[in-house]
Amino acid sequence: MKKILGCSLLFISQLVLAETPNTVLSKSIDKAMLTSFAPTGTLRVGINLGNPVLAGSIDQSAPQPKGVTIDIAHEIGRRSGLPVELVSFKSAGATVEALKANQLDLIFVAIDPVRGADISYTPAYIQIEGAYMVKTSSPIQSNEEVDAAGNEIVVGNASAYDLYLKREIKKATLLRSINSQSVVDDFMSGKGNVAAGVKQQLEADSKRYSNVRMLPGRFMVIHQAMGVPKSRAEFEKITLYLSNLVAELKTSGFIANSMKKHGIEGAKVAE
Structure with missing residues (x-):
């Protein structure tokens, strides 16, 4: 397993390959955008274990974290053809710092104007x-x-x-x-x-x-969204791609079903 520097890092999960092979990318996806989105060739996704609505902490019986954000990350990998690497942290702040340090490509975080100076947000997927x-x-x-x-x-x-x-x-x-x-x-x-x-x-x-x-x-009320670094050359295209995906996952019932599967209560799919 790869190691990423930072005392907030809990672990890096085993590489999770998307169901769609890299060689079978959808023709509708901009390859330049994908290169900017995942410059290492692997989509490095920050997972915040400090928020039980988003992800559950792991134990010996579950070597991978589970939760709504993990389901969404895997779906992005499946649709884009990118392999996904889950990188878990104890707090949202730690994921933000890792993203700013270019150690991550995508995080799940609350929309906040302070963080917005460095992060481009999608619309919210959960409130x-x-x-x-x-x-x-x-x-x-x-x-x-x-x-x-x-x-x-x-x-x-x-x-x-x-x-x-x-x-x-x-x-x-x-x-x-x-x-x-x-x-x-x-x-x-x-x-x-x-x-x-x-x-x-x-x-x-x-x-x-x-x-x-x-x-x-x-x-x-906290509006949870996906965030990508504004430092990427194609960050606006990346944000648009993910925003369209969020809209589809909400209307299709994907997020609602994921919340139900993981027993999430007291939260709702964002409007």
Whole structure:
């Protein structure tokens, strides 16, 4: 297996060959665009294991990660004729940095204007919710009460929620955990008085503790999309190709079926 530098890297999966051989590419695909899209000849796809809506962490019984993003990555490989290499990270921020360093060709990430300086996005394929968790004894009862002087919000460093809250929070203080998976454990160990993150992640983590509760509703809607580096010569054509693919995968039911297969709840196919 190839190695990519970076402490955030968990592993590089075994090379997954697309079902369509490289020699049988569709005539409708621009070969110059494909060369720009995957300059090494292999489509290197960043997988964020920090968001359970997108991908599930691996275990000994499942040497490959599973999830909606993995299904989409394989479908891109099948249609384009490119072999796909899945590269897994603990956080979205780590995938963004790897993309900017030209270690990846494609990532699945929340649409954010800050990241957009370097990343060209497709339209969203999934919408998920950002939510807050507090301890049972907390006086905070609603999302609107969180942004108050003295409150400290624990959030995964460089996550979509971190970027959003950095812009929106005016009075409370943000405390960063190393990644989204660490937020609740840090929170329960005494860091901050509010935890923020993917609603599904917080709900799953809450089952490990008896003295926490979710605040009702959501504080943001996250639009998950595919992103490619703007540094590529053909990035506009690549984005258009992927955008058309996203539209087809949504209307055909591919994404909805993938979500159902992986038991994803609390998220929906983007409109």
